[in-house]
Amino acid sequence: MTEIGYLGPKGTFTKLAVDTAFGDEVKQSFQTIPECIDAVDNGAIDIGVVPLENAIEGTVQITVDYLIHQVRLPVVAEIVVPIQQHLLVRKDFNGKLSDIQEVHSHSHAIAQCHQFLHQNLPHASTVFSTSTGKAAEIVSEQNEPIAAIGNKLAASEYGLQIYKANIHDYPNNHTRFLVLTKDRDLVQIKHEAHLERTSLLIGLPSDKPGALHQILSAFSWRKMNLSKIESRPTKTGLGNYFFIIDVDQPYDNVLFPGVKAELEALGCEVTILGTYPVYHMNI
Numbered sequence: 686m687t688e689i690g691y692l693g694p695k696g697t698f699t700k701l702a703v704d705t706a707f708g709d710e711v712k713q714s715f716q717t718i719p720e721c722i723d724a725v726d727n728g729a730i731d732i733g734v735v736p737l738e739n740a741i742e743g744t745v746q747i748t749v750d751y752l753i754h755q756v757r758l759p760v761v762a763e764i765v766v767p768i769q770q771h772l773l774v775r776k777d778f779n780g781k782l783s784d785i786q787e788v789h790s791h792s793h794a795i796a797q798c799h800q801f802l803h804q805n806l807p808h809a810s811t812v813f814s815t816s817t818g819k820a821a822e823i824v825s826e827q828n829e830p831i832a833a834i835g836n837k838l839a840a841s842e843y844g845l846q847i848y849k850a851n852i853h854d855y856p857n858n859h860t861r862f863l864v865l866t867k868d869r870d871l872v873q874i875k876h877e878a879h880l881e882r883t884s885l886l887i888g889l890p891s892d893k894p895g896a897l898h899q900i901l902s903a904f905s906w907r908k909m910n911l912s913k914i915e916s917r918p919t920k921t922g923l924g925n926y927f928f929i930i931d932v933d934q935p936y937d938n939v940l941f942p943g944v945k946a947e948l949e950a951l952g953c954e955v956t957i958l959g960t961y962p963v964y965h966m967n968i
C-alpha cells in the first residue's frame with residue numbers, strides 16, 4: 686500500500702492538503718520537512734508532501750534549500766489550497782484578547798498574521814513551533830492564557846475553540862505544496878488539473894553583466910510564460926545565486942531542450958526539477 690508522508694502532527698495545513706488530494710491512503714506524520722523528504726529518499730515512505738510557497742509570506746525556504754542542496758527528488762504534482770488562519774485557545778479560556786500572554790505557531794503562519802498580532806496582541810510574545818498542528822497541541826496541554834495560530838481541523842483535533850477566525854492579514858491566502866516521489870505512477874489525484882508546470886534550477890558560471898537578462902531571453906523569444914523566478918544562495922559565498930524558474934507549460938522535446946542548450950552555451954548549469962500538473966483544491 687502506498688504510504689504518504691506529511692509535516693505533522695495531526696491538524697496541520699499539510700495534513701489537510703494530503704487528505705484532500707489522497708483521501709484514505711495510508712499516511713505518516715513527520716516533525717520537520719527535511720525528515721519527510723529524507724523518508725521519501727530512503728524509501729521509508731513512497732510519497733512526501735511539503736509546503737513550497739505561501740501567497741502572503743512567500744517561499745518556504747527550508748523546502749527549496751533542502752531540495753536543491755541535500756536531496757534532489759522529482760516533483761510530480763503541485764497542490765494549491767486556501768489558507769485560513771484562526772486564533773485558537775483552550776475551551777476553558779474565557780479571558781479577553783489582552784489576557785493572552787503567548788501566541789504559538791509555525792513561523793510562516795505567524796508571518797501571515799503579523800499585522801493582526803501587531804495591532805491586537807502587541808504585549809504577547811510569539812513562540813515558534815515546528816507546525817501549526819504542534820502549536821495547537823502545545824496550547825491544548827497547558828492550562829495557561831496562551832493561544833495558537835492554526836486551522837479549524839487543529840481546533841477540532843485538539844479540542845480548542847476558535848477565539849478569532851480569519852486573522853491572516855490579506856485575503857486570498859493560498860499555499861502551494863509539492864508532491865515528491867521516485868515513482869510518478871503511484872500518484873493518482875482525482876481532481877482536474879489546473880495547468881501543467883515545469884520547474885528549472887539554473888546555476889550561473891560567474892557573476893557577469895546581463896547574465897539574468899540572457900537567461901530570461903531564452904524563454905522570452907520562445908514565448909514561454911514564467912510564473913515565478915527566485916534567486917537562492919548557492920551557499921558558496923556572498924553574491925552567488927541559483928535561479929529557480931517556473932514555466933507554466935509541460936516539458937516538451939523542442940522548447941525545453943532548446944532553452945537548455947542555449948543556457949549551457951552561456952556556461953549555465955540547467956537542471957529540470959520537475960514537470961507536473963497543478964491542482965487547485967478546496968479544504
Ligand SMILES: O=C(O)C(=O)C[C@]1(C(=O)O)C=C[C@@H](O)C=C1
Nearest residue numbers: 697698699736791793816817860
Ligand atoms: O504548519 C503547518 O500547518 C504547515 O503545514 C506548514 C505551513 C508552511 O510551512 O507554510 C503550511 C501552510 C501554511 O502556509 C502555514 C504553515
